[in-house]
Every structure is written in structure tokens, then in C-alpha cells.
Amino acid sequence: MVQLEVFLQTLISGILLGGLYAVIGLGMTLIMGVMKIINLAHGELMMVAMYIAFWLFSLLGVDPYVSLLVTIPALFVLGVVIQRTLISPVLKVDSILPENQVILTVGIGMILANLATMFFSSDYRSTPVSYAADAWYLSDYWRSSPIELSLSVPWTVSFGFALAITAALWGFLQHTDTGKAIRATAQDKDAALMMGINVERMTMVTFGLGAALVGAAGSLFIPMYYLYPALGGKFTLIAFVITILGGLGSTQGAIIGGIILGIFESMTATYIGMGWAPVGRFVIFVACLVFLPRGVAGLMKRS
């Protein structure tokens, strides 16, 4: 019974974590799909959003979930500006190889991390919200339950927002002309141009959206995570693994990939040890490249 309880509790934590990972992965996947580059500044963008949420909380007492109203538009604008002023000019030069275009995003990430260290120091920050340790217990709702499970309040609320954001993105991509134009741009740029789609504008909007998504993830993570300037790298790697796992550019794949990674990390932490999550991440990454080179999306297509 205890074993089942531990397993289920680990599974729940994994799914909650995976929902947030999915939002991060979706952002990178969108950018990958349209621009065909891996945005290696992705985690750093999330770090920027977390500082925004942190300062809003510390200075103005704004709840991290309310800060979504700021981080999402702010990161959208930051993404558009980065794409317009830094990435787009480099993408236009044919003689710069795609590998080197990716290096540009590494540079952007480093600059953001260093700016954060300069302005905010490398101290660990957090937003001690009143509900940080609150949880819902199964036994409160079902007195005679044979096992006890709990749902952390901040994790669950963050997960709920992640679901809502994912659903909103889905609706946007499926049902609006702009969403369809973005998907068309990802599938065939020249054909998109012939249909009258302003491909350059769509590319900008996509980078903005990708940044806004990972920005939202920043607001959703800050109630549970410590913040420091170098935290970006870890989340860039997470987004990268999800993008590969999902099958480069597939949104459905990214959602499933995020959940798989969340569960896998949670299981690794419970059954192997807290410190092993990064190793697990790396294992899943390599395994995916070897056994599933086209990711979850490839699997779905095959069936």
C-alpha cells in the first residue's frame, strides 16, 4: 500500500511538473517549426520573466499568478524585439550557416544571464506566497480512503494555468487565420508567400509567442522555484529535450514530450535520488535520438 501511495504521488507530481514543462517546450517547438532554429536563449527568457514576477511580488505585492498579465505581454515584446533586431538580420545572410545562427541565440542567452547578474546579483530569490505549502489531501474528501495522496496548491494552480494557456494556444493555432498562417509558414514558406502571408511578420509573431509562452512558464514556476541568473541554462536544456522528444516542430508532440519528461524526472527523483534528475533528462535525450529520431510526432504519424 505504501509503495502504491508513493508511486501514485510521484506520478501526480510528474504530471503537474510535465504540464509546466509542456508550456516551455511548446514555445521552443513553435520557434523551431517556423524558423528552423533552436532557440538556445529559451531558458534565459524564462529567467527574465521570473525576475519580472519576482520584483512585482517583492515591490508591489503582486501575486505571481496575477503577474502573468505582465510577463506574457512583456516577453512577447522582448521576443519580437530580439527577433527583429538580432536574429532576423542574421537569418537573412545566406552565407551564415544555420549552426552559427544557433550560436547567436546562445550569445543572447549569455547576455541576458550576465545582465541579470549585474543588475540583480547572483543571490537566490523566491516569492514566499502565503499558499506555498498548502495542499489538498485525499483523506479530507474521502475519509475511508485506503491511501493518502496530496495535491500541492501552487503546483496544481500552476498546472491549471498551464492547461489553460496550452488550450488557448491550441485554439489560436487551429481556429484563427493568423494561427493557420503561422502553421502554413512552418510547412512551406514560399507557398505561404504565394497565399499572401507576410512570412516575415509571422516569423516575428512566432518568436514573440514562443517567448511569451516561456514567460508564462516563468510566472507559473516562481511560486515553487528559487530564482537566480544562471537558472536559464537548465530550462533551455529541458525545452530542447522536449522539442527533440516531441519531434522537432510538432505542437502535440511537445505537449506529450513535456508530460513524459515531467513524469520521468519525478520518478527518477523518487526511486533513484533527488540529484539524478539531470542524468535522467540526459538519458531520455540520448535514448530519444537513438530510438525515436522523429520524436513522439513520428510515432503518432506511423500509427
Next chain:
Amino acid sequence: MLKVEGIDVFYGDVQVIWDVSFEVNEGEVVALIGANGAGKSTLLRTVSGIVRPRKGGITFLGEPLAEVPPYRIIEKGIAHVPEARRLFPDMSVEENLELGALKPAAKARRADSMERVFTRFPRLEERRRQLAGTLSGGEQQMLAIGRGLMSLPRMLMFDEPSLGLAPLLVEEVFQVVRDVRADGVTVLIVEQNVRQTLAIADRAYVLETGRIVRHGSGRELLEDEEVKKAYLGV
């Protein structure tokens, strides 16, 4: 209607079009014929603004297109049914058609236009939710043409619409071209199926390694000894 005057086109440093001029008048079917690699697709892509001429100019309905960005060409009334169809493979038939009608004027009549496409191509209606990438070659070509029609064009450019299709479907494609013209849409067509193309073309231009070497009415060219030898296999 369309006037191409003395254009040179390059890919990088390689010139592929040399001082080409041609004209399409309202209501005509004009054909461009030529061997593989002659530059036929390049000419259509230049009209669409995907590649830019280094010299010379293009005007449509009297308006120069040099400054018009490629995504604005369709608004001017030019639709392009490209070589190899270039559908959006992971989108449904319906979505592909919708993307043909993004601009306000075409969008306002989207439902209507889609009905017309479905009436003309009932197979597409049966498959409206199917992904374009999973359609048969013939269905894909019909979808590409339907998508072109969705923008309510004044001129429709076809790039090898019969390529890779069974004889029966080739017939169907040429019938569609005639219908399109009958509906008052001007046609510029590139085809390897020279005999059938010249039979429906009012006028045609022969392109050889990036230069126009002949032009005349469809009938004249069908009788032309050089054309017969080079393209009709007689």
C-alpha cells in the same frame, strides 16, 4: 494585362533568365513551353515576387510590381498554382482552401468560393477534413488549383499542372483550365504536355535556356517545324 519587359533573373551569381519579354492580355490563355531547366518556373516565380529580376520590369494592370512585396501579389489579382503543388501537407483540405482566401475581399466570399470549388471537385468535398499530404496526386493537384481559385484571381498561373498524372486526369486538368478561362480568368500556363497546351493556348512563347526563341499563336506553333522536332517528337 501582364507585361514582362526585358528581365534578367539570377540565382546567386548564376543567370538563368536573359532579357525575357512577354505579355498576357486579359481573357487569354498564354503558354510558356520549353525543356527542363529552361527557366519556365523561374519566370512564374518572378511574377509572384518570390525571386526578383535584376534588370527589366513587370507590370500588372498597368502597375509596376517591382516594389510590391511578394505577399501582396495575390491581392493584385495574381494567383500561382506552383510546380509540385506546394500544398500545406499537415493541414486539411478545408484549411488549405481557406489559406487561399486570406485577403479581406476574398475572405468575405470564402464560404461561397469554397462551395464553388467543392462543386467543381466533389472529391475534395468528400475529403474536406483529410490532411492534404495524404491525398492522391490527382486530388492534390485539384486542391492546388482550388486553392488558387479561392483568392478570386484575375489571372491564374499554372506550373505544370498535369505533371505525374494519369491520362484521364491530364484531360481533367486541361478541362479545368478551359473552365477557368470560360469564367473570365486569364491564364498563364507552363506545361510539358506541349501538344495539348498549344491546342488550348491563344498564344505561346518558347523558352530555351532562359531566352525566348519563338512566339506565336498556339496553332502556329503546333505547325512550326522546329517546335514539332523539339517538343512534339515528330
